[in-house]
Amino acid sequence: xxxxxxxxxxxxxxxxxxxxxxxxxxxxxxxxxxxxxxxxxxxxxxxxxxxxxxxxxxxxxxxxxxxxxxxxxxxxxxxxxxxxxxxxxxxxxxxxxxxxxxxxxxxxxxxxxxxxxxxxxxxxxxxxxxxxxxxxxxxxxxxxxxxxxxxxxxxxxxxxxxxxxxxxxxxxxxxxxxxxxxxxxxxxxxxxxxxxxxxxxxxxxxxxxxxxxxxxxxxxxxxxxxxxxxxxxxxxxxxxxx
Numbered sequence: 001x002x003x004x005x006x007x008x009x010x011x012x013x014x015x016x017x018x019x020x021x022x023x024x025x026x027x028x029x030x031x032x033x034x035x036x037x038x039x040x041x042x043x044x045x046x047x048x049x050x051x052x053x054x055x056x057x058x059x060x061x062x063x064x065x066x067x068x069x070x071x072x073x074x075x076x077x078x079x080x081x082x083x084x085x086x087x088x089x090x091x092x093x094x095x096x097x098x099x100x101x102x103x104x105x106x107x108x109x110x111x112x113x114x115x116x117x118x119x120x121x122x123x124x125x126x127x128x129x130x131x132x133x134x135x136x137x138x139x140x141x142x143x144x145x146x147x148x149x150x151x152x153x154x155x156x157x158x159x160x161x162x163x164x165x166x167x168x169x170x171x172x173x174x175x176x177x178x179x180x181x182x183x184x185x186x187x188x189x190x191x192x193x194x195x196x197x198x199x200x201x202x203x204x205x206x207x208x209x210x211x212x213x214x215x216x217x218x219x220x221x222x223x224x225x226x227x228x229x230x231x232x233x234x235x236x237x238x239x240x241x242x
């Protein structure tokens with residue numbers, strides 16, 4: 001009777017080549033399965049985004065499953081719960097916001113037209129996909145979505161702070177206010193965008209962009225005008241300004 005330890009050639013030694021190939025094949029299957037699972041997961045996230053566009057930000061898992069053409073149990077194979085799916089959706093929406101706004105932020109200068117272009121880019125995202133924006137802003141009670149929104153705000157604000165800081169230094173001014181100004185600007189435009197979508201966009205986008213630009217530009221222009229004044233005149237102006 002042949003020993004179970006012997007190979008087909010009758011040798012008691014194992015075949016090194018075969019032993020090495022076995023984990024490689026196993027790893028390959030595992031990698032292919034992981035890739036397939038991730039692809040399927042992204043397809044389901046895409047279906048959730050489409051369901052949001054169709055039904056609004058108050059959608060439920062049944063509507064997402066129907067949009068994807070699967071049952072709810074299938075959804076739960078890829079997402080532990082509703083919160084995990086919502087976080088994945090919010091990451092997609094947030095990425096769209098950043099991809100649209102970031103190039104405009106990089107071009108910000110102290111010229112009014114470029115400030116306007118940045119605001120308009122942000123409002124353009126809101127206008128094109130208001131249901132997705134409302135979802136992003138109104139799911140803040142969900143810890144996962146809140147983290148995504150906060151992270152997106154930080155990302156945009158950090159880029160804006162860097163640009164504002166560069167411009168302040170170019171004007172010979174202290175760059176210290178750059179970061180709080182940047183966070184304030186981002187929060188301000190976010191809040192207005194939320195109001196705008198919640199109320200059905202009662203003001204046209206060009207008009208709203210002009211209103212916000214006028215308000216924000218007043219501060220930036222004031223800084224530039226102060227920088228153009230001789231130091232003695234600036235101090236005199238500060239003494240007489242109520």
